Amino acid sequence: MVPWIVALPLAGALVNGLLGGRLGRRGTSLVACLAILGAFLLSAAATQGLVTSSERAAHVVRLFEWIGVANFRISAAFQWDPLSALLALVVTGVGFLIHVYSVGYMADDPDYSRYFTYLNLFVASMLVLVLGANLLVLFVGWELVGLCSYLLIGFWFERPAAAAAGRKAFVVNRIGDAAFVVGILSVWGLLGTLEFREISRLLGEGGGALRGHPGLVAAALLLFAGATGKSAQLPLYVWLPDAMEGPTPVSALIHAATMVTAGVFLVGRLWPLFEAAGPVLGAVVAPVGAATALFAASVAVVQYDLKRVMAYSTISQLGYMFLALGAGAGGAAFFHLTTHAFFKALLFLAAGSVMHALHGQIDLRHLGGLRRSMPLTFLGFVVGALSLSGIPPLSGFWSKEEILHAARVHAAAVWAVALATSFVTAYYATRAAVLAFWGEPADHHAHPHDPPPAMAWPMAALAVLSAFGGFLGAQWAGAPLQAFLEPVFGDHGEASSVAGAEVAGAVAVALAGVVAGWWAHRARREPDLGPLGRALAAQWGVEALYDRAVVRPAKALSHLLAQRVDARVVDRAASGLADLVVQAAAAVRTWQTGNVRQYAAGVLAGAVVLFVYWVLR
Amino acid sequence: MTVPAAAYLLLSAALFTLGTVGVLVRRTALILFMSIELMLNAVNLAFVTLARVHANLDGQLAVFFVLVVAAVEVVVGLSILVHIFRSRDTVDVDEVDLLRG
Numbered sequence: 001m002v003p004w005i006v007a008l009p010l011a012g013a014l015v016n017g018l019l020g021g022r023l024g025r026r027g028t029s030l031v032a033c034l035a036i037l038g039a040f041l042l043s044a045a046a047t048q049g050l051v052t053s054s055e056r057a058a059h060v061v062r063l064f065e066w067i068g069v070a071n072f073r074i075s076a077a078f079q080w081d082p083l084s085a086l087l088a089l090v091v092t093g094v095g096f097l098i099h100v101y102s103v104g105y106m107a108d109d110p111d112y113s114r115y116f117t118y119l120n121l122f123v124a125s126m127l128v129l130v131l132g133a134n135l136l137v138l139f140v141g142w143e144l145v146g147l148c149s150y151l152l153i154g155f156w157f158e159r160p161a162a163a164a165a166g167r168k169a170f171v172v173n174r175i176g177d178a179a180f181v182v183g184i185l186s187v188w189g190l191l192g193t194l195e196f197r198e199i200s201r202l203l204g205e206g207g208g209a210l211r212g213h214p215g216l217v218a219a220a221l222l223l224f225a226g227a228t229g230k231s232a233q234l235p236l237y238v239w240l241p242d243a244m245e246g247p248t249p250v251s252a253l254i255h256a257a258t259m260v261t262a263g264v265f266l267v268g269r270l271w272p273l274f275e276a277a278g279p280v281l282g283a284v285v286a287p288v289g290a291a292t293a294l295f296a297a298s299v300a301v302v303q304y305d306l307k308r309v310m311a312y313s314t315i316s317q318l319g320y321m322f323l324a325l326g327a328g329a330g331g332a333a334f335f336h337l338t339t340h341a342f343f344k345a346l347l348f349l350a351a352g353s354v355m356h357a358l359h360g361q362i363d364l365r366h367l368g369g370l371r372r373s374m375p376l377t378f379l380g381f382v383v384g385a386l387s388l389s390g391i392p393p394l395s396g397f398w399s400k401e402e403i404l405h406a407a408r409v410h411a412a413a414v415w416a417v418a419l420a421t422s423f424v425t426a427y428y429a430t431r432a433a434v435l436a437f438w439g440e441p442a443d444h445h446a447h448p449h450d451p452p453p454a455m456a457w458p459m460a461a462l463a464v465l466s467a468f469g470g471f472l473g474a475q476w477a478g479a480p481l482q483a484f485l486e487p488v489f490g491d492h493g494e495a496s497s498v499a500g501a502e503v504a505g506a507v508a509v510a511l512a513g514v515v516a517g518w519w520a521h522r523a524r525r526e527p528d529l530g531p532l533g534r535a536l537a538a539q540w541g542v543e544a545l546y547d548r549a550v551v552r553p554a555k556a557l558s559h560l561l562a563q564r565v566d567a568r569v570v571d572r573a574a575s576g577l578a579d580l581v582v583q584a585a586a587a588v589r590t591w592q593t594g595n596v597r598q599y600a601a602g603v604l605a606g607a608v609v610l611f612v613y614w615v616l617r
Numbered sequence: 618m619t620v621p622a623a624a625y626l627l628l629s630a631a632l633f634t635l636g637t638v639g640v641l642v643r644r645t646a647l648i649l650f651m652s653i654e655l656m657l658n659a660v661n662l663a664f665v666t667l668a669r670v671h672a673n674l675d676g677q678l679a680v681f682f683v684l685v686v687a688a689v690e691v692v693v694g695l696s697i698l699v700h701i702f703r704s705r706d707t708v709d710v711d712e713v714d715l716l717r718g
Contacts (some may be wrong), residue, residue: 594714596649600640 001046002061002566003076006127007086009040012038013120021113029103032116035098036099036123037184040092051484052275052439054604057081060133067136072188079133079196083268083488086334086481087130087261090341094257097458101349102249104454105356115247116313126258130265135184135194138269142180143232145181145259152254164240172239176229183222183514196269198455203272214276220277221256223270224285231318232265235294238546240315242305256314256348264337271489286410287327290417290553291466293319295540297424299439300535301431302529306351306362306378309432313388314344316421322364323418329406330489331482335473338481339387342469346462347384353377353455354436357448364432368524369441376450377439380459385433387466389426390510395470402473419432419509426513431521439524530583625666632659644699646708651689655685 012035012253012532023031030435058081067074097338099119106115125148146169147344188194189215191202203210210216227233232240243255254260267274267285274281293316300312317340324333357360371378387394390401400422408417441448449457498581520527529536632655644693661680668676702708 316637592717594717596713597641597644604637604641 009124017117064517101458135259161243165245169239176305186219227263252348256344287323327406327410331401340396343387350381364435385429398470430517629663
């Protein structure tokens with residue numbers, strides 16, 4: 001059954017891609033949505049099997065042997081275990097809702113069928129990524145989602161900004177992917193296998209003899225570098241804010257809920273390897289996650305583009321997930337991944353509704369007062385924002401609480417950063433909500449209205465999930481999600497009781513953030529943050545640093561190569577060679593006289609020479 | 618009375634030289650063809666002679682191939698010649714030099 005989960009969206013992409021617009025808009029949307037719905041139902045049925053059976057060991061479906069060279073044998077195989085099941089459900093579930101939303105959002109786009117082809121292809125690729133049974137199959141999915149991301153960011157490629165953003169995403173991801181490939185090779189060199197089951201078997205229980213082996217540490221670092229590229233962590237996050245040039249449902253699906261969590265998934269998938277790699281989790285993954293979380297949250301505070309606020313928020317929340325992984329709380333990380341998929345997709349869809357109603361207007365300075373004209377969107381956005389801020393009893397609260405607890409147990413510094421991030425997160429979420437929905441309408445000529453049903457229903461569904469999805473992993477509900485994932489991450493005392501005071505403190509911090517955001521922006525004015533504000537607007541100088549360290553040297557080098565090396569060396573070598581041939585030909589062509597008797601004499605002379613040679617030899 | 622093999626070979630060499638000189642000095646295409654035939658048949662004579670000397674039929678076999686190929690060559694060559702004559706009113710090979718480099 002597992003291969004069919006991948007095959008359905010792929011078939012949808014093929015049908016829509018090959019038939020183009022011949023199915024009509026209704027047919028195209030039916031094919032695309034039903035393919036994803038089918039995949040979701042199959043995943044749910046397969047998950048049901050995992051939940052009810054007592055045996056939760058990974059179940060591998062081998063399709064065929066893909067590479068067989070000497071002892072390097074790789075099969076194309078899928079794996080079904082609790083981690084794949086969770087991700088497959090999130091991808092197909094949220095994916096289905098966003099497909100339905102897209103039917104409304106893209107209704108007037110001339111490239112309707114191309115859009116759904118890409119979107120289905122993305123879901124299929126993402127499923128290959130999460131279901132792959134070895135690193136190479138995972139890598140195929142990894143690259144395919146990168147391709148789909150590129151295609152969809154640049155979907156409106158006639159806009160130069162969109163084309164440039166797609167290119168940027170592709171190039172930045174290449175850096176991480178290069179490290180990833182080397183990481184895969186290191187794993188092969190060290191363990192002689194790329195199968196996840198085998199890796200778990202060889203490195204189970206803390207890695208055995210290989211624990212802390214330098215090669216293992218290097219492999220883990222390289223793989224983590226790949227994860228930072230895909231999951232937009234410091235220092236490779238720069239592509240994600242620009243990726244907002246794509247259609248908003250794409251931002252919701254790919255750049256918030258699913259693809260960008262692939263890095264988190266990679267670490268979770270190779271959990272035994274990371275655990276056995278000694279200090280990598282605690283000394284690298286957790287600090288990078290914590291730094292990214294606070295950094296991106298702080299930058300989100302001064303963004304005016306609503307979607308960019310959400311993009312930085314996504315980077316920050318992904319940092320939270322890595323922080324949890326680094327603190328050893330894999331279950332908490334994936335719990336947050338799930339709730340984040342709900343509420344961040346909801347926030348993006350709400351932002352998309354605003355764009356839809358105001359003809360693409362997304363600048364917070366030109367929004368306002370939408371509370372009355374778009375009550376449904378307003379409600380969805382507020383639920384999402386409060387969930388993001390971690391206000392109980394919404395879903396974000398439960399997962400964030402788990403992470404904060406794990407951080408406190410792990411290290412005080414990480415915990416402090418996480419708490420600070422929680423405050424800033426609540427602040428910018430409230431700021432965005434206030435600027436967009438409260439106050440007076442900025443434009444009195446526009447008549448915004450709530451979106452059509454195709455867009456409203458997915459938002460409603462996601463709002464319900466954002467509000468109540470937290471009970472999936474809430475401790476007092478028995479933490480069913482963490483129990484489900486236990487075969488993957490083991491029991492790391494995440495279930496240790498969380499003190500009431502700790503929870504109260506965290507909620508107080510989040511509430512303080514909400515109140516601060518409200519108070520600072522209640523009059524729809526931006527408080528003057530002085531030098532801090534300028535530093536934030538410049539992303540703490542990261543873009544400038546990239547510009548100076550990478551972009552400008554690269555351009556200077558290209559210039560040098562084009563003006564000097566290409567024009568003076570390569571071109572001259574090429575035309576010199578051509579001249580040589582022309583001159584040689586001019587000399588040789590006189591030999592061909594066109595006179596038959598001369599040819600005959602030549603033949604005779606040759607024959608005589610040969611004859612003499614044979615005789616005298 | 619038997620004629621010695623050397624006589625046949627001498628005749629063959631003489632005929633071949635005659636043909637070669639003909640090809641080199643004559644300009645009329647028809648004469649050229651006849652000279653080539655002369656060369657071919659000189660070789661045939663040598664083949665047959667040596668086949669007999671060595672009591673080996675391979676030489677005779679080769680003669681058959683040469684005959685067939687010569688016949689075919691004449692057919693193709695003469696038809697080309699006819700076309701050249703029709704288009705240029707001449708069969709002088711020195712005036713046919715379109716392929717000069």
